[in-house]
Amino acid sequence: MIDILIIGAGVAGxxxxxxxAAAGYRPRLIDKADGPGGRCATRRVAADREAAWFDYGAQYFTARDDGFRALIDxxxxxxxxIRWSPEIASAEQAAGTWLLTPSPDDRERLIGPRGLNLWVRQRLQAAGLRFDTGRRVQRISRDGHDGNRWQVESEHGAxxxxxxxxxxxxxxxxAALLGDHARRIDALTNADTALSACHSVVVRAPALAECQAIFFKSxxxxxxxDNTHKAGGRGEMHLWTLHSxxxxxxxxxxxxxxxxxxALIAEFAAATAQRSDRMEIxxxxxxxYARPGAGAPDADDLCWIDTRAGLAIAGDWLAGGRVEGAWLSGRAVVRRLIAAHALD
Known part of the structure; x- marks a missing residue:
């Protein structure tokens, strides 16, 4: 059977x-992080599994595609x-004053009951899939002994x-992993600008009676x-994730x-009429690499594949961003490989 290695154990992987696996193959996954999830990233404030947790990457996601919807259900x-239904507010600065106004909507927001990264881990485990974390790949190249295979080099000489x-x-x-080979891949032409950055800060701050999530317009x-609200927690001080x-x-x-x-905490404090000295990092x-950037490919592309070379690229940046986009990209890779008989 063909040997398939997936690099990255996030949602696309x-x-x-x-x-x-559903088509009868047994792929292997490796990831540089300590656990699967990618930007579905969760941490706990202590090693105890029951300790308070916070999502510091993706905060929630939605499901629209019929196939993804079935998986979510x-x-x-x-x-x-689980579904998360926070009170939403909008924050905007005008004439030196912050305005915090209700901004309700009926969008279904999906989260993990103990963090989004656990959702990815549980799905991989339920499918009996093998994943090896803490493995940082440094280079991917053609096998010098067998030009039809790929050689994947990790740190420490593995x-x-x-x-x-x-x-x-x-x-x-x-692109960095593929080296010179990346120059022949159209999808990687604007690799440096395909995704833009985001700074994430998590603070312990007072709960807000009027809202548990805020979209900033300026x-x-x-x-x-409010991650504590996500987890169903109560109390005066909650864990808030701030994204720049x-x-x-x-x-x-x-x-x-x-x-x-x-600076980010001071802005959060000003917008919510609180004191920043009551907040703890x-x-x-x-x-x-967080959000689709100026060089992101057309979202209709979903993935890139060279069936003859046995190389495929997937990720949310090829599918308009978002968690659902990552899943659609990963599915598209397999569908196209099977359609091309590349897995025979």
């Missing part, structure tokens, strides 16, 4: 692996996902081979969400997030 039934490689990291990282922030605005993020892409945290993270 999960979708590709599940569809391959099964996960809702199984308890792997080397493995595969008949087919499915790459799901961000475009710039995929300033340094784009989003704030795209323009601010790109202007400070090389600045460590910890150095920007105070819990965590920071710079997502260098």
């Amino acid at each position: 999960m979708a590709a692996a599940e569809h391959l 099964s996960d809702l039934d199984a308890g792997r996902l 080397v493995e081979h595969a008949d087919m490689v499915v790459l799901t990291p961000p475009a710039a990282q995929a 300033g340094r922030l784009s989003w704030a969400a 605005d795209a323009n601010f993020s790109q202007a400070h892409v090389e600045t460590p997030t910890a150095e920007l945290a105070d 819990v965590g920071t993270h710079r997502w260098r």
Whole structure:
């Protein structure tokens, strides 16, 4: 049977692996992170599994495609996902004053009951799929002994081979792994600008009676969400995730997030009429590749494949961003490979 290696155990890698498994294949997944999930990223404030948690990457997702909808409905039934229905507000600065106004909608927002990364892990485990985390790939090249296979080199000298490689990291990282081979891939022409940055800061701050999530229309922030509300928790102090605005993020892409945290917290405090000295930083993270950027391909592309070479590329950046886009991209890879008889 053809040996398939998927690099990246986020949602795109999960979708590709599940569809391959359903077709009778046994793909392997590797990821540089400590666990699967990709930008469905969750941390806990302590090692205890029951400790308070926060999503610091994707905050929630939606489901519109019929195939994705069916998967989501099964996960809702199984308890792997739940619906989150926060009170939403909109924040905008005008004449030096912040206006915080209700902004209700009827959108279905889906989250994990203990964080979104656990949703990805549970789906991989339920499918019996093998994933190996903590493996940072450094180079992908043609096997010097067998030009029909790929050689994947990881740090510390680990080397493995595969008949087919499915790459799901961000475009710039995929291009770096492929080296000179990336120049022959149209989808990677604008790899450096396919995705833009986002700074994420998590703070312990007072709960807000009027809202549990905020869309920012101006300033340094784009989003704030109450993770404690997601988890059904109560109390005076909650864990809030703050995401910076795209323009601010790109202007400070090389600045460590910890150095920007105070400015982002001060803006959150001003918009919500609170005191920043009552807020405590819990965590920071710079997502260098977070949102679709100026160089993102047409969302209709969904994925890129060279069936003769045994190489495929998937990811949300090929499908308009969002969690659902990542899943659609991973599914599209497998559908096209099977249609081309590339998996015979």
